[in-house]
Amino acid sequence: MCTNITLTAKNGDIFFGRTMDLDISMFGEDPGLDLDITLATVPKHINIASQVSPWTSKYTVLGVMTKYTTVMYDGMNEHGLVGDMQVLVEATTKNTQDIIDDGKQPLLTEEFVLYILSNFKTVAEIKEHYKEFVLADEPFVYKGQNLHFPLHYTFVDTTGEGIVLEPVLDGGFKLYDYVDVMTNSPEYNYHTTNIRHYINLSDIDHPTHRVMKNKVDVEPIEHGTGYGLFGLPGDYTSPSRFIRSFYLKNMLDDFDTNKGINRLYSVFRPIIVPRGLEHKKAEMSITDYTRYWSGYDVTKQIAYTQTGEGLAITAKELDTSLTDITYHAIHLDNNVVFAS
Template sequence: MCTSITITSKEGQVFYGRTMDFNMGMFGEDPGTLTSILTFPKGSKLESQYTPWDSKYAVMGVGSKGTICLYDGVNEAGLSGDLQVLMECTHATSDELAKRNLTGLMAEEFVTYVLSNFKDVADIKEHINEYGLIDQPYKVAGQSIQVPAHYTFVDETGAKIVVEPTNQGGFKVYDSIGIMTNSPEYSWHLTNIRNYISLDNIDPKKPRQISKDVTLSPIEMGTGYGMFGLPGDYTSPSRFVRSTMISNHLDDFSSDDGINQLYSAFRTVMVPRGLERASKEDPLSDFTRYWAGYNLSERRIYVQTCRGIGFSTMKLDPNQKEITNTEIDMSNSAKELS
């Protein structure tokens, strides 16, 4: 379970973020991998487990420490994107991809590949039909995994797409409305959101006569009725609807308040630990392991982990020379007031 949201300030600056909801540890809180902020310089050789490549652009994002796998990130051109689970994802063998003249890529490395090779959404659209996902597990932390995934990308102009590998390893591309969650496929979500066309953010103040015998008055003079009927559970369709309606009814905001507004839009889709389990016996909970927000104009990331309320922030340096792994703050850091 994951959610991504994109919003734009009055000045036209784009802010993009995601929650990473997972049933595996990322910061030592449960068994799993270790997560940090990774940076890859322009021109660096990225050692893929399938076919290595050289990065055309400097890239920064949140990923698995000691690998080239980014879960989300931004490049020096202002293109950002993420990986989320899609159970309808397909893969193909190298021979099958070759017969279709498609270059194979690993699902787990796809975000890194796109951000290190393409400058904007238009660039991705022009070349995405040249690629497909290879049917090869990724080895990390002594395990072999194969993530069923789809991807969202947004650039600093506000152009947005969702890329889904549902065509026998090949990709389908959708223009995005600025929201992505998980299964079903994106086309289903775009249809389902129309079931909520009557939702608005206005509190009714007057009684409503629903028949000649019944008149209903709003509770508390209508307070809290904005978005009345908004689904409140943590399923992918409900998070999609909630994120769409909330992000599109925010007050206009300046760029200085962009990250704050972005974070506020995510509060209702952050999953507390313990609410989602595969079974009664499963000790691991599927919950929000981290939140990441990006100021695309500044090429800056903000990260908050499940281990603490502190934030880490870092700006991409397009002139850096070495691949780096930077630890993320896991503390409950706060200013002590006297």
């Protein structure tokens, strides 16, 4: 479904991004149910009308949402806490009344990102409280349909500290330290073990030649360019995307903060899934592909979004002066500037 990557500039500034890969329409691009995606600002000190546990926001949040709902797919709050949701088929939930009887707070799977970002400043704060929340087994009702996405979550703050929360304990969470990359199932400990299988990958090209035992002198193709990454998985399964993201992110040149969004976008290019590659069934016309990419400059408090429908990138700065939930249109066109 998705990939996220976090980069850190030379001065410590954080840049967080994600791809949203899904087989459901988000911008009216396919028939059937459409999730009506928008950039949105949810201000502090307003009531959030949850379908299970309404709450009052403490902090302003800017992120990608389904319009007129509480479903935020990724976002950033005014204190620089940023996070997202991605599919985890192993995710669990629990009966709402049982959660309440246990003295815990029930939360909807689809509302969890907005809840955390509107209530916490730092990863350290989340660590103190995450055991108080359990995901309820109730669907999210949208346009008369019952939706339920099995999900796990990533959160990163301005210090670069990050966590992954996976609701695999009867709706309760396992917590993992984040290694600056996240994809979908299986559980996170599989991915962080699997990266060890690719420890041979390198950003150094292969030597110019190798003389074999039979005296044959073997030269690499094209002077060995790219041979250090020979064997890097190129498919779009979540384990392969995790490996590709992890090693590419760790091999980037160090960069100044003014180059942060550019570097972030560049490392996502090999991860973006083109339309048409992933049909669940041969007869299905709708495919799983990258519906949008979003990137967050945490220091400047700016969100950037590009859809799979065009080249245009929509940018929006977080505005703490707003007092009502405000929706900001995402451009779907190419927005190409022609040379004179």
